[in-house]
Amino acid sequence: MSRILIVEDDAIIRSALKRLLERHDHRVSEAGSVDEALALEPQGFDLVISDLRLPGEPGTELIALAAPVPVLIMTSYASMRSAVEALKLGAVDFVAKPFDHDELLETVARILHREAFKQGVPPDVAQPGGKHQPMIGNCPAMQVVYTRIRKAAPADVTVLIQGESGTGKELVARALHQQSRRAHAPLVCVNCAAIPETLIESELFGHEKGAFTGASASRTGLVEAADGGTLFLDEIGELPLDAQARLLRVLQEGEIRKIGSVETRHVDVRLIAATHRDLQSLSKTGEFRLDLYYRLDVMQIDLPALREREDDILEIADVLLEKACRRHARNGLRLSQASRRTIRDYPWPGNVRELENALERGAILAEGHLIHPDDLGLARTPRPQDRSPAPAPVLAGAGDQEASDGEDLSLEDYFQHFVLEHQDQMSETELAQKLGISRKCLWERRQRLGIPRKKSPRRSTS
Numbered sequence: 001m002s003r004i005l006i007v008e009d010d011a012i013i014r015s016a017l018k019r020l021l022e023r024h025d026h027r028v029s030e031a032g033s034v035d036e037a038l039a040l041e042p043q044g045f046d047l048v049i050s051d052l053r054l055p056g057e058p059g060t061e062l063i064a065l066a067a068p069v070p071v072l073i074m075t076s077y078a079s080m081r082s083a084v085e086a087l088k089l090g091a092v093d094f095v096a097k098p099f100d101h102d103e104l105l106e107t108v109a110r111i112l113h114r115e116a117f118k119q120g121v122p123p124d125v126a127q128p129g130g131k132h133q134p135m136i137g138n139c140p141a142m143q144v145v146y147t148r149i150r151k152a153a154p155a156d157v158t159v160l161i162q163g164e165s166g167t168g169k170e171l172v173a174r175a176l177h178q179q180s181r182r183a184h185a186p187l188v189c190v191n192c193a194a195i196p197e198t199l200i201e202s203e204l205f206g207h208e209k210g211a212f213t214g215a216s217a218s219r220t221g222l223v224e225a226a227d228g229g230t231l232f233l234d235e236i237g238e239l240p241l242d243a244q245a246r247l248l249r250v251l252q253e254g255e256i257r258k259i260g261s262v263e264t265r266h267v268d269v270r271l272i273a274a275t276h277r278d279l280q281s282l283s284k285t286g287e288f289r290l291d292l293y294y295r296l297d298v299m300q301i302d303l304p305a306l307r308e309r310e311d312d313i314l315e316i317a318d319v320l321l322e323k324a325c326r327r328h329a330r331n332g333l334r335l336s337q338a339s340r341r342t343i344r345d346y347p348w349p350g351n352v353r354e355l356e357n358a359l360e361r362g363a364i365l366a367e368g369h370l371i372h373p374d375d376l377g378l379a380r381t382p383r384p385q386d387r388s389p390a391p392a393p394v395l396a397g398a399g400d401q402e403a404s405d406g407e408d409l410s411l412e413d414y415f416q417h418f419v420l421e422h423q424d425q426m427s428e429t430e431l432a433q434k435l436g437i438s439r440k441c442l443w444e445r446r447q448r449l450g451i452p453r454k455k456s457p458r459r460s461t462s
């Protein structure tokens with residue numbers, strides 16, 4: 001069922017058209033002018049059918065205001081000139097009034113069909129350097145993702161993105177922001193797992209001077225920094241309960257209160273959250289507030305793991321390899337047939353990020369013009385029957401470099417031993433520094449090896 005918005009000031013024509021479309025299973029809303037149409041948020045529809053001449057602004061104004069939703073223009077002034085003008089301005093098509101019912105229905109069906117195809121097109125995403133690149137991959141699961149992005153982006157609702165680490169959750173958040181009406185405002189990305197638990201509330205919500213030991217000046221939080229724009233909270237499952245309560249207030253009341261302050265301030269922020277954890281299960285154990293979960297779960301986007309995107313793996317590998325070759329001035333480098341098989345059969349527990357790293361290694365290490373499996377440095381190559389779900393191989397060294405089987409084991413042992421022995425005396429930052437890895441990497445390895453971070457009993461600033 002498609003959602004269609006009719007914009008027509010003549011009530012008789014409007015209700016006749018409404019009845020006609022409803023008889024053909026469309027859900028129809030009506031407006032009598034451009035202003036009334038805007039109040040109904042035209043971007044949430046699949047098609048806008050608008051009269052050209054309306055009281056106030058002409059129907060062609062909606063072409064830009066409803067974008068990317070197509071606008072079909074009706075005109076009783078069926079001169080070629082007004083129709084051509086409307087098409088030039090970007091109308092998807094036009095119909096002359098009085099219209100023939102079958103012709104109109106056919107035009108509507110054709111437009112909706114064409115749009116349905118467009119929906120599966122990967123969105124362009126601005127990378128941190130400012131360059132725009134399309135998301136790679138066209139497998140059926142990703143087409144569903146692209147369609148969801150296209151529909152959810154302009155709707156200004158909270159979105160919960162779920163998927164394993166490295167599947168592209170941040171990329172989806174960027175696409176949602178860029179296709180929303182907030183695109184001109186900031187997108188603030190926060191990885192809740194990478195900020196010490198004791199600091200996360202003040203990072204997000206800000207604090208007043210003297211609110212806690214070490215708070216020597218008042219500070220604005222990241223939620224406020226995203227005012228007017230979008231806040232992307234990655235790994236929201238790691239947010240401590242106190243911070244969850246504050247976040248709930250932001251979502252419910254649109255209000256923020258700094259730590260140590262009695263005053264509240266209004267903020268207008270769209271929240272996009274991501275997690276690789278099952279928030280509903282976490283809420284059963286009391287680790288995640290169920291009311292917050294329901295607030296977040298307005299629209300869900302599920303990202304498939306790379307191993308489930310068999311048709312995409314080699315396509316992604318080719319595009320990422322080209323980029324890696326450009327970065328390292330190794331143009332013309334290609335994957336050997338054996339490398340292509342290895343890439344296809346490997347379970348990719350670290351998903352696209354792990355593939356990106358492996359290809360980068362390949363581009364650096366390859367000696368001739370072909371990248372061989374050894375150059376990729378994958379920990380082990382499973383036989384096809386070993387594939388998903390496979391145990392995650394442990395990656396060695398900073399930046400997730402991988403090593404051979406023997407080294408994996410000793411590194412894993414070393415990591416576990418070191419963390420267990422020192423975590424009572426060291427902060428997460430110190431632990432990560434001593435291990436030569438990032439805080440985020442430390443957190444990910446803790447998850448993989450089942451050594452969750454201990455909850456600290458009181459606030460401190462270390």
Ligand SMILES: Nc1ncnc2c1ncn2[C@@H]1O[C@H](COP(=O)(O)OP(=O)(O)OP(=O)(O)O)[C@@H](O)[C@H]1O
Pocket residue numbers: 134135136137163164165166167168169170171172234276352353356
């Ligand atoms: N479909 C895709 N097309 C192109 N690049 C991708 C795609 N999916 C992921 N990537 C790349 O993989 C890397 C990881 O993506 P991203 O940071 O969005 O993943 P994530 O799910 O947010 O990971 P984490 O949960 O660990 O933060 C990035 O460099 C991103 O550009």
